Amino acid sequence: MYLLPDPYILALTGTGLLIALVAWLPLALRRLPLSLPIVCIGIGAVLFLLPQVTLRPLPLLYPQITERFAELLVIIALMGAGLKIDRVFGRRRWAVTWRLLGITMPLGILAITGLAGWMLELPWTIALLLAASLAPTDPVLASDVQVGPPKTGEEDEVRFGLTSEAGLNDGAAFPFVHLAIILAANAGSGQPWFVEWLTYRVLWEIGGGILGGWLIGRAFGWLTFHVPAETKLSKTGDGLIALSATFVSYGLTEVVHVYGFLAVFVTALTFRHTHREHDFQGEMHALTEQVERLTMMVLLILFGGALVSGLVDAVTWIDVAVAATILLVVRPITGWIGLLGFPAHRGEKLTLAFFGIRGVGTIYYLAYGVNHMTVPEAERLWGIVGLVILFSILLHGLTVTPIMRSLDRQQGRDPDADVMSSGG
Template sequence: MQKVLVTGEYILFSHLQIAMKDHYIILAGLGFATLIMAWLPSIAKKIKVSSPIILLLIGFAMHAVAIPLGWPDPLWSDKELMYFSEAIVIISLMGAGLKIGDNFSLKSWLKPMLLVFITMPICMVSAYFLGSYFLLLSLPSSLLLAAILAPTDPVLAAEVQLDDPLAEKSPEDNVRFTLTVEAGLNDGIAFPFSYMAVLVAQAGSWAAFDLTGWILDEFLLKIALGIIIGLVIGRLIGFLFDRLHHVSGVKTFVGFLSLSLTIMTYGLSELLHGYGFLAVFFAGFSLRYYEKVSGDYKKKLHDFITEVEHLLLVVWIILFGGSIMNGMLGLTDWKGVVFALIFVLLIRPIAGMIPLIFIKKEKIKEKLAISFLGIRGIGSVFYLSWAFLQFDNFEYKNELYAITAYIILFSIVLHGLTAPSIIAYFRGKAEQTTDFRS
């Protein structure tokens, strides 16, 4: 009896040792990956590729050496995917809002507004018809595919967006400004169409779907509330910074307030029936424009939220790489691959050029760059997992995940190889113009 107890204790101790060893391996692996991220932006700039490509390769390597990270096999649960993707997207949206300064006039907003209200619907309609007649998906699944591919991604597109708030050198930097505002806006404005897909699926048919209710509530009301709540919160926080200092001498210099503001704004907006994505973006934007908050502190807020975003991005892309290695891409057939390529290489660039043609003063190179750099990514994963949690009887669930994964992978590779050179070209043009004027 005593021998059995000793043997049992030894086995338990051995299991604990293995578990602790795995724990330390995970810590070392993630620590190594995040350590690399400290130099990755500079390395990526030198070799002229975007850092997500390098992170993806690191994810492949960590999976290949069997670091026990609890890799998606090949998918996480919908709830895990939604919460993790949600956190990264809202943090990135706060960073995008804090990047947009008053160096850009109201006229500068024309291009991103055209991309949101013309390009995005064209992309959705194209995705819907291809989903229905090429991929042969059901009506709700085709609607959902169109909805999740509507937004450009504020996370993976961070390297083609504006720099920090004090780094604005010239209003001629139209490409990065346009891509920043587009990513900030359409992640929230795409939400009603995910709602549409869910509501149609729940209703059982298009005829049973309450279109009027959707327009009034999910489209008009929730968008308006999200924008208003974000603007009000950003303004109130800016006012609080200023008045607390002047009235009582209380002053804050902590950068993590941007993270707290992100979480609070998102949660409060959703509770008040607004779209949290829009609220977070406009809260950052509103705070950035509050003139009585010092530029140095705005930069500190931006830098902190950007570093948190980078940290989460490392983990997300590494796990995404592991899901690819585990067979996620095999959940669809050749049609899914062709659809992904058509969407990235043809639909977005053509849809992006259509509204920009009417802007006569813009150079053709700027229009081509803006239309091509419609990066897709983590926001699509959020919408997809969110929809599956709202209605668990969507058909072609695995296929939709795989098609989304292909589009993200193609976007990471194609845009990652081209975006640094494109942005460097326009950044150089903007700097030359500034030097000439001075």
């Protein structure tokens, strides 16, 4: 008699195949107008359409798991992003970052709030939550437009700008998520809220996140590179120390109620700065990137499953139009406004403005908001966010390879040089 395979054995087999895809797919897709996230979503959609699979991975059914899983993936991605930035931190050297953070993101939040309030007729607090969730550029799904590994020289203005923006705007967007929660809690009560929000949620949590991240980065940098030679952590050759720094930084800063996302990115920048040229930087980044990619693939497979399990069933045609407007109009225009007067070529500015990729950070922020305030139309909100993420993955995933290769050629770089040198 034929017996069905043990679910445990099937899980092991599936995990093995997933790990193989983690290693192989980026190479296979390198020259194609196709991205790893698109493939993962397709795999998830097919998998969860099978009649044998009864799980429905919808965020509303698993709110805490959704929040924590997205949170884990974001902090790992932030550590990886910080470790691979070669450019030394500075006001002028990071000018493109400050423009995208200080002009583009606030304008984006204002525009999306207006769209959600007037066109979608959402309550203004819910519209603000949606806008704050959709405003940040994602540090996970934006990897194809980010800088290369440490010391590889793959750090033009576009790649640097999108990497540094994705690293810092998670911390910059969190105050607006909290603002939506505070306004919803105080609706109709007349209680003062502005001073508390400004002093605690903005000044304290941002300032504390920066300071905490710097202190922890310095500590890990000293232990890794500067203690006596026989005991320093770089001698181990084990890149796992980067994950240790990620979790310690996030955990300790969250304990004192400051922004852990911001702290992790600052920790990574500081950790890298303690010994910028050491080969161990590459080993730490490589391990972080592998863990990030594996975790990302799992989440996107679940996202593909959510799409075919009813994630977007509650959306209307006006929701579809607004989702497209956010990607095709709001981000490009606010990005262009933020870069007015910035000394860069027109093609670089257009690319920076266009690649405002939405993804895992958006999932986390909306899950956090839904778990901390009353959201009467949560199913519709998740559907809108799901549409924006899907549109972003398709739009940016299909265009990233040709656009970035064209940009490289315009700037005198051979986009195939690193592939050929590695045997590709």
